[in-house]
Amino acid sequence: MMVTYLQAINQAMAEEMARDENVMLMGEDVGVMGGAFKVSEGLQDRFGKLRVVDMPIAESLIIGAGVGLAVQGMRPILEMQFIDFISCGFDQIVNQAATLRYRHGGQTSCPIVIRGPSGAGVHGGLYHSQNPESWFFSVPGLKIVAPATAYDAKGLLKSAVRDDDPVLYFEHKFLYRRIKEDIPDEEYLVPLGQAALRAEGTDLTVITYGATVHPAVQAARDLAGEISVEVIDLRSLAPLDWNAISASVRKTGKALIVHEARLTGGIGAEIAARIGQELFEDLDGPVMRLASADTHNAFAAPLEAWILPDLHKITEAIRKLARY
Amino acid sequence: MNEQTERDLYYRMVLVREFEGRVSALDKQGKLAGGVYSGRGQEAASIGVCHGLRVDDWIFPLHRDMGAVLAKGADPNRLMAQIFGRRDGFSKGKDSYLHGGDLPHGIFGATSMLGSTLPVATGMAYKFRMKNEDRVAVAFFGEGASSRGDVHEAMNFAGVHKLPVIYVCENNFYAYSTPNELQFAVENVADRAAGYGFKGEVASGNDLHAVLQAMQKATDRARRGEGPTFIELKTYRYHGHSEHDRAAYRTDEELVTWESRDPIELWEHYLDKRKYDLQAIKAETLARAQQVVADAVAFAEASPEPEGPEAMDDLYATPIPGGSPA
Numbered sequence: 133m134m135v136t137y138l139q140a141i142n143q144a145m146a147e148e149m150a151r152d153e154n155v156m157l158m159g160e161d162v163g164v165m166g167g168a169f170k171v172s173e174g175l176q177d178r179f180g181k182l183r184v185v186d187m188p189i190a191e192s193l194i195i196g197a198g199v200g201l202a203v204q205g206m207r208p209i210l211e212m213q214f215i216d217f218i219s220c221g222f223d224q225i226v227n228q229a230a231t232l233r234y235r236h237g238g239q240t241s242c243p244i245v246i247r248g249p250s251g252a253g254v255h256g257g258l259y260h261s262q263n264p265e266s267w268f269f270s271v272p273g274l275k276i277v278a279p280a281t282a283y284d285a286k287g288l289l290k291s292a293v294r295d296d297d298p299v300l301y302f303e304h305k306f307l308y309r310r311i312k313e314d315i316p317d318e319e320y321l322v323p324l325g326q327a328a329l330r331a332e333g334t335d336l337t338v339i340t341y342g343a344t345v346h347p348a349v350q351a352a353r354d355l356a357g358e359i360s361v362e363v364i365d366l367r368s369l370a371p372l373d374w375n376a377i378s379a380s381v382r383k384t385g386k387a388l389i390v391h392e393a394r395l396t397g398g399i400g401a402e403i404a405a406r407i408g409q410e411l412f413e414d415l416d417g418p419v420m421r422l423a424s425a426d427t428h429n430a431f432a433a434p435l436e437a438w439i440l441p442d443l444h445k446i447t448e449a450i451r452k453l454a455r456y
Numbered sequence: 457m458n459e460q461t462e463r464d465l466y467y468r469m470v471l472v473r474e475f476e477g478r479v480s481a482l483d484k485q486g487k488l489a490g491g492v493y494s495g496r497g498q499e500a501a502s503i504g505v506c507h508g509l510r511v512d513d514w515i516f517p518l519h520r521d522m523g524a525v526l527a528k529g530a531d532p533n534r535l536m537a538q539i540f541g542r543r544d545g546f547s548k549g550k551d552s553y554l555h556g557g558d559l560p561h562g563i564f565g566a567t568s569m570l571g572s573t574l575p576v577a578t579g580m581a582y583k584f585r586m587k588n589e590d591r592v593a594v595a596f597f598g599e600g601a602s603s604r605g606d607v608h609e610a611m612n613f614a615g616v617h618k619l620p621v622i623y624v625c626e627n628n629f630y631a632y633s634t635p636n637e638l639q640f641a642v643e644n645v646a647d648r649a650a651g652y653g654f655k656g657e658v659a660s661g662n663d664l665h666a667v668l669q670a671m672q673k674a675t676d677r678a679r680r681g682e683g684p685t686f687i688e689l690k691t692y693r694y695h696g697h698s699e700h701d702r703a704a705y706r707t708d709e710e711l712v713t714w715e716s717r718d719p720i721e722l723w724e725h726y727l728d729k730r731k732y733d734l735q736a737i738k739a740e741t742l743a744r745a746q747q748v749v750a751d752a753v754a755f756a757e758a759s760p761e762p763e764g765p766e767a768m769d770d771l772y773a774t775p776i777p778g779g780s781p782a
């Protein structure tokens with residue numbers, strides 16, 4: 133069936149709520165309105181007001197309440213209307229949800245999913261464009277996923293709901309309606325922690341996730357015949373599929389990491405360091421990174437375009453790395 | 457109030473309505489990127505709150521307070537350039553709408569994190585108190601934002617130290633689609649002020665007289681060192697939450713009822729009762745407001761877009777060598 137990335141997320145929630153009565157959704161305007169982006173459209177009609185809950189504007193409460201519900205065996209999906217507002221619930225995530233199991237010596241788990249629209253490219257300005265994955269990347273106890281396709285958006289969310297740990301699920305708002313894909317009618321899951329190979333190649337590896345997967349694949353296609361590019365879509369950032377990364381980099385000898393989140397302190401920094409340390413002898417060039425500029429997500433079109441990685445910048449970076 | 461003041465207040469409300477109306481129209485024409493949050497219907501609240509403030513007092517507007525920004529003295533041309541994301545906007549294109557602020561006029565730039573300016577306003581008021589300055593800080597927020605912890609934390613501290621800060625809650629009954637009964641269990645948000653140890657007042661936000669009166673009392677109290685006031689203004693936004701929202705969660709009847717209490721029409725009614733020449737005032741005011749708006753649009757359209765590398769400007773007071781922490 134043909135679905136958009138957004139519909140895939142809606143289906144995942146609907147299927148999981150139908151499968152397990154302990155799955156529920158809480159967030160601002162998720163019920164009557166079906167969400168600011170219509171991601172939860174129809175769910176309150178189908179599952180009722182007790183399970184699809186319109187919450188006050190209080191992200192700290194939404195997340196903390198989710199933890200309380202989880203300890204009682206519920207499996208709440210907690211929506212941030214825009215993912216930027218996850219900052220307002222930061223303490224509940226890093227000190228409450230992430231440590232819950234550890235501090236109780238394994239007596240309990242924290243099966244919550246925190247999801248919401250992240251990412252730039254829609255002139256959202258400083259507070260409606262952020263990619264907060266690196267804020268959480270160094271926090272133990274959290275899992276982080278970032279789907280690039282409708283297929284993965286559905287399969288990863290279903291896995292996240294069934295996972296017993298807190299999962300941060302960063303959906304990309306730029307992809308919501310821009311991607312339409314044929315996905316299976318029958319139920320499927322995409323396991324957390326497994327990358328996907330989006331293009332096969334032998335000259336160099338592009339490691340990416342989220343919205344930048346698409347221009348990376350396009351660049352690989354455009355360069356075919358000139359440079360043979362392998363593209364790995366990480367899908368999960370924690371746990372990270374190191375096996376997929378290392379196998380590919382061993383094969384090609386060159387790695388370029390591309391992501392939309394800022395360069396400094398980004399996920400790419402960690403991956404680059406690990407490649408440098410563990411695969412040094414396999415490398416034929418420097419490990420390179422391409423990411424958003426180290427500034428805020430500015431509003432005006434020329435500023436935003438300058439900040440973000442795009443097809444042109446990816447193509448140039450691939451060419452540069454290939455020359456080594 | 458003398459005639460001049462009454463006519464000036466009228467002009468200000470009309471200017472806000474024309475300004476916001478034009479912004480909505482530009483948005484519909486696809487000429488603006490980003491969200492547009494119209495405060496149409498809430499003009500008396502914006503104008504009334506700012507009317508008695510001095511340039512050295514401060515306001516902390518929320519996303520719907522374009523009117524307050526204009527009333528506090530922001531240059532309409534620069535404000536329009538800000539909305540267009542142009543270089544002459546207060547944030548030079550870094551963000552749009554009310555995120556720029558106009559500091560020389562005592563207008564703090566909003567962020568999108570609802571309620572998060574209340575602690576800032578409170579800190580500012582602490583400084584006024586500490587240095588014995590008879591200035592006030594006025595923080596606007598919606599009834600929806602009142603659910604956030606930051607809001608509670610700020611008011612609690614202001615109560616403890618009797619700070620010269622005024623918390624203005626514009627209660628328009630919906631936070632996006634969420635009605636008040638899902639937001640809080642008290643009837644008036646202002647009822648909560650008691651819990652912080654200061655006075656809460658409820659007034660009609662559509663009645664300019666009521667707003668002016670409530671603010672007068674609150675600013676007097678603040679300047680006399682008697683501490684904060686919570687003012688809740690009951691009002692209504694005619695448009696959806698943003699221009700993309702068709703507001704299907706509310707009824708047409710409800711809208712019609714509120715439109716019959718339109719703040720600008722109520723004021724016209726009042727001017728009429730004062731036996732001024734209302735028709736002449738209306739025509740003259742509208743023409744004047746429309747000219748200001750037309751000039752602002754022309755100014756904004758002529759203002760250059762920022763260039764890409766300017767994205768690195770204004771990040772630090774003392775630039776980091778190489779332009780990034782890396």
Ligand SMILES: Cc1ncc(C[n+]2csc(CCOP(=O)(O)OP(=O)(O)O)c2C)c(N)n1
Nearest residue numbers: 217520568569570598599600601630631632
């Ligand atoms: C912390 C935070 N959470 C969520 C949002 C998304 N959001 C923007 S405006 C809004 C509704 C605001 O309602 P209210 O505070 O009553 O002000 P109004 O828009 O009604 O004037 C929401 C949920 C946000 N901006 N900030």
